[in-house]
Amino acid sequence: MRCCATGKFARLPAILAAVAITAGAWQPTGAELINAGRFEEALAAFEAALQTDPKSVAANNGAGVALDLLGRYREAQPYFTAAIKASRSPxxxxxxxxxxxxxxxxxxxxxxxxxxxxxxxxxxxxxxxxxxxxxxxxxxxxxxxxxxxxxxxxxxxxxxxxxxxxxxxxSPARTDLWDFRLAHAKGRIAAQRGKIAEARKQAQKARAILDRGHIPDQEEYFPYLQGYIAFYASDYAEALSALNRVSRSDPFIECLIARTYEAMGDRARAIEFYQRAAATTAHSVPAAYAQPFARRRLASWNLMRP
Structure with a gap:
């Protein structure tokens, strides 16, 4: 839970976006292809760049990102390893x-x-x-x-x-931020463990921290926690109500909404939101769960290849 980069390269990992913006003309092309969801073409662009500069950190990372988004995780790992080895600073x-x-x-x-x-x-x-x-x-x-x-x-x-x-x-705001993040995390962990009363206790702590007024930018993450806990408590109507108040730009939220609709027996809406999550172009922590999970669910209904 943190602020995200904005602009053309916002969805790319920092090591790729930062270098891509200042590198040769091929770099933005690869980055733009990833953001457009054209992962095979992006991979080809990065591999072509590696023919010229095999030690390019950005190109190796770009190829790894493209392969991850294609679901080819083992193939991605040598590229990431090469990027680490070629790094020019700690x-x-x-x-x-x-x-x-x-x-x-x-x-x-x-x-x-x-x-x-x-x-x-x-x-x-x-x-x-x-x-x-x-x-x-x-x-x-x-x-x-x-x-x-x-x-x-x-x-x-x-x-x-x-x-x-x-x-x-x-500052008090930074202290509250770390306390809020921990309460939020503890609430989600408890919910996954089936300890719903403990999860709700942590949600109350998170709410009390927000009510101090030091971190208003974190308000959007509270309904996420409410919806998360409600989902694992099998209160799907409440989960959906809370999750619909969260930004739809987060593939994890889209995936959780899809899971909620699926649990409610609304397959058509579940498919709609699984398709949104599966189509993410982000190489991020939320996408790391959401994209593969959504792809697997859609594949189980013969709606896409896993």
Whole structure:
């Protein structure tokens, strides 16, 4: 839960978008093809660029992203590995590691994602960049939660919270942000574990933090938590009501809405929202769960290839 980049390259991982904007003319072409959902063409563009510059960080990451979005996860991994090896600075390496970790998220592999995210996490801690250390830990917590590893998710969300609070001269708003994120995460973990009363308790904590008024930009994430808990409590009408108040630009929300409609027996609406989630062009933590799940559900109805 954080602010996102805006503009032409907003949906691309930072290591690809940042380099693509300043690199040769072929780079935006590959990026634009990904954003247009033309993944095979994007892959061809990045592979053509690698013929000229095999050590291009952006091209290797771009090829990995395209392959992940095509569902070809094992094929993506050597490209991400090459990007990590070719990185020219510790920061660039950390960004490449995070991109590969998200790739493992697409494959539902929390364990391998952890190996990469921990390297990035350690880099940010060592450089006293505590906000980014917290973000990386939360990123991994989400990947592990969505992969079903609740204990590891809880551990990393707590580490994210604790590192985030190490920021020097931290403001009340930043403190509230980390407290809200942790309560939100604990609520989702409890819901997945079937501990609905505990999940609702955490939601109350999250609501109380928001009511202090320091982080109004986080208000949009509260109905997400309400809908999440309601879904796992099998209160599908309440889940749908809450989720319909959340931004539809998030493929995870679209996927959860689809799951809610499916549980309610409305297959037509479920298909509509699964198709939206499956069509995402984002290589992001929310998409890492939503896109593969939606594709599998549609494939089970013979509506697309898995």
């Amino acid at each position: 920061l660039e390496k950390a960004l490449a590691e995070r991109a590969m970790a998200i790739g493992y998220g697409f494959a539902g592999d929390c364990g391998n994602a952890e190996k990469l995210e921990k390297r990035a996490f350690d880099f940010y801690v060592e450089t006293h960049d505590f906000p980014n250390a917290g973000d990386v830990a939360d990123e991994l917590g989400r990947l592990c939660l969505d992969a079903g590893d609740f204990d590891r998710a809880a551990e990393w969300y707590q580490r994210g919270h604790d590192q985030g609070l190490q920021e020097p001269n931290i």
